[in-house]
Amino acid sequence: MKLSTAVLLFLGILALVAGLPHTYDEKGSKVFRVVNTAQVENGLEKLQHLQVNENFDFWTRPNLKAATDIFVPPHRIEEFETYMKDNGFTYTVMIPDVGKLILQEKALNKQGPDMDWDNYQRYETILNFVDQSALSHSEIASVEEIGRTIENRPMIVIKIGTPVANKTKPAIFMDGGIHAREWISPALTTYFINQLVNNFTSYDDMLSQVDIYILPVANPDGYEYTHSNASGARMWRKNRRPDVSCPGVDLNRNFGYVWGGPGTSPNKCSEIYKGTQAFSEPESTAIRNFIQRKSIEGVNWRAYFAIHSYAQMWLVPWGWTYDFPQDYEDLVRFGNAGVAALTPVHGTRYDVGSVTELLSPGAGGSDDWAKGSGFFKYSQTVEVRDTGEYGFILPPSQIKDCALETWEAIRAIAKFLDEE
Numbered sequence: 381m382k383l384s385t386a387v388l389l390f391l392g393i394l395a396l397v398a399g400l401p402h403t404y405d406e407k408g409s410k411v412f413r414v415v416n417t418a419q420v421e422n423g424l425e426k427l428q429h430l431q432v433n434e435n436f437d438f439w440t441r442p443n444l445k446a447a448t449d450i451f452v453p454p455h456r457i458e459e460f461e462t463y464m465k466d467n468g469f470t471y472t473v474m475i476p477d478v479g480k481l482i483l484q485e486k487a488l489n490k491q492g493p494d495m496d497w498d499n500y501q502r503y504e505t506i507l508n509f510v511d512q513s514a515l516s517h518s519e520i521a522s523v524e525e526i527g528r529t530i531e532n533r534p535m536i537v538i539k540i541g542t543p544v545a546n547k548t549k550p551a552i553f554m555d556g557g558i559h560a561r562e563w564i565s566p567a568l569t570t571y572f573i574n575q576l577v578n579n580f581t582s583y584d585d586m587l588s589q590v591d592i593y594i595l596p597v598a599n600p601d602g603y604e605y606t607h608s609n610a611s612g613a614r615m616w617r618k619n620r621r622p623d624v625s626c627p628g629v630d631l632n633r634n635f636g637y638v639w640g641g642p643g644t645s646p647n648k649c650s651e652i653y654k655g656t657q658a659f660s661e662p663e664s665t666a667i668r669n670f671i672q673r674k675s676i677e678g679v680n681w682r683a684y685f686a687i688h689s690y691a692q693m694w695l696v697p698w699g700w701t702y703d704f705p706q707d708y709e710d711l712v713r714f715g716n717a718g719v720a721a722l723t724p725v726h727g728t729r730y731d732v733g734s735v736t737e738l739l740s741p742g743a744g745g746s747d748d749w750a751k752g753s754g755f756f757k758y759s760q761t762v763e764v765r766d767t768g769e770y771g772f773i774l775p776p777s778q779i780k781d782c783a784l785e786t787w788e789a790i791r792a793i794a795k796f797l798d799e800e
């Protein structure tokens with residue numbers, strides 16, 4: 381046996397032991413929709429078992445109210461269907477061939493060097509756009525590097541607002557793209573930046589009502605990986621923490637508030653892997669440090685937005701428990717103010733409620749930390765379009781419609797905070 385053969389054999393055995401979690405092609409992968417969880421005995425727990433213990437990739441969280449979408453690569457379809465049937469689940473095929481959808485998206489998506497909102501752009505294009513925006517409007521905008529990723533990419537926050545004498549303005553923080561495959565999220569955060577900075581004459585009111593801090597891409601390593609040609613890359617969710625068998629930590633399970641609670645996994649191969657400890661990752665740490673430091677400097681944090689897809693839901697804490705925060709009514713009123721401005725734009729409907737009320741637990745998210753740390757009263761995860769027809773592969777032709785309606789929600793929120 382030649383040495384290279386021995387090495388290959390050894391790697392092959394290693395891969396088998398590790399359960400081959402990511403060595404699939406999207407070709408032939410399906411998204412199944414489970415529709416009767418509430419009627420199945422212990423249905424929620426059974427789905428949670430599939431997610432946490434069997435490492436299936438859930439596109440929507442296990443839940444009793446809506447459907448649950450689960451991505452299944454070809455080599456696990458039989459296993460999945462057997463489990464469904466044995467346990468009395470009813471399911472449909474939501475996306476019959478994920479690979480086909482990805483190829484369609486690739487053909488439509490025209491990239492760089494200039495920023496636009498008809499396509500999903502690369503991180504370098506986004507960075508240049510944000511830097512240029514701030515440079516050309518330094519009276520209202522400034523950019524700060526808040527840290528570096530595992531692969532040494534800069535993480536940048538842009539602050540936008542007009543100084544108002546003798547007033548501590550309420551401040552908003554927004555994280556986009558913490559989950560790599562949710563391409564619509566960085567498209568939205570950059571759209572908001574573009575409106576506020578390059579169309580600022582339309583937003584005099586808003587710019588004096590609030591200061592907005594936007595982190596357009598919280599997981600640039602993961603984002604860039606989803607744009608690569610590696611097998612299975614488009615569906616990447618986590619950061620790019622290196623590992624022999626299963627790289628990546630779910631940054632939205634890595635924040636230090638009830639870290640490791642329900643809806644997280646200690647298994648490296650899981651899509652909801654929480655990491656080795658709270659804030660083990662440079663990306664989540666950079667966000668925490670920035671918010672703490674600004675608070676000490678006197679920034680009046682009021683609202684935290686985590687922009688995700690998909691579900692069309694405006695989710696407020698808690699995400700770690702079924703209990704509600706004491707000021708839950710306030711949070712719902714806040715969410716309703718956003719959605720009341722959003723829906724009239726294109727008729728897109730959003731549900732408002734707590735994470736666990738509408739879905740199920742997922743501890744260690746940035747939203748729970750923002751609230752639990754005491755820095756932000758109004759914390760939310762906004763799950764934007766769609767409701768599963770395309771899921772994470774939302775066609776680029778929907779970017780502007782999605783951006784326009786969510787932008788109206790943000791404007792309404794600025795007004796709400798100002799009047800408070």
Ligand SMILES: *[C@@H]1O[C@H](CO)[C@@H](O)[C@H](O)[C@H]1NC(C)=O
Nearest residue numbers: 543544545546547548549588
């Ligand atoms: C702002 O505060 C300064 C110093 O305390 C004071 O002189 C000034 O009159 C104030 N301006 C307004 C508009 O209240």
Ligand SMILES: *[C@@H]1O[C@H](CO)[C@@H](O)[C@H](O)[C@H]1NC(C)=O
Nearest residue numbers: 574575578579580581582583
């Ligand atoms: C600028 O903002 C106004 C007010 O929201 C909007 O009507 C207009 O379309 C915006 N312009 C651009 C180029 O987006």
Ligand SMILES: *[C@@H]1O[C@H](CO)[C@@H](O)[C@H](O)[C@H]1NC(C)=O
Nearest residue numbers: 486604605606607608609610
């Ligand atoms: C992916 O493949 C296409 C076509 O072969 C090529 O043009 C493109 O540069 C590749 N992208 C990356 C990131 O390697």
Ligand SMILES: [Zn+2]
Nearest residue numbers: 559562688689
């Ligand atoms: Zn997400």
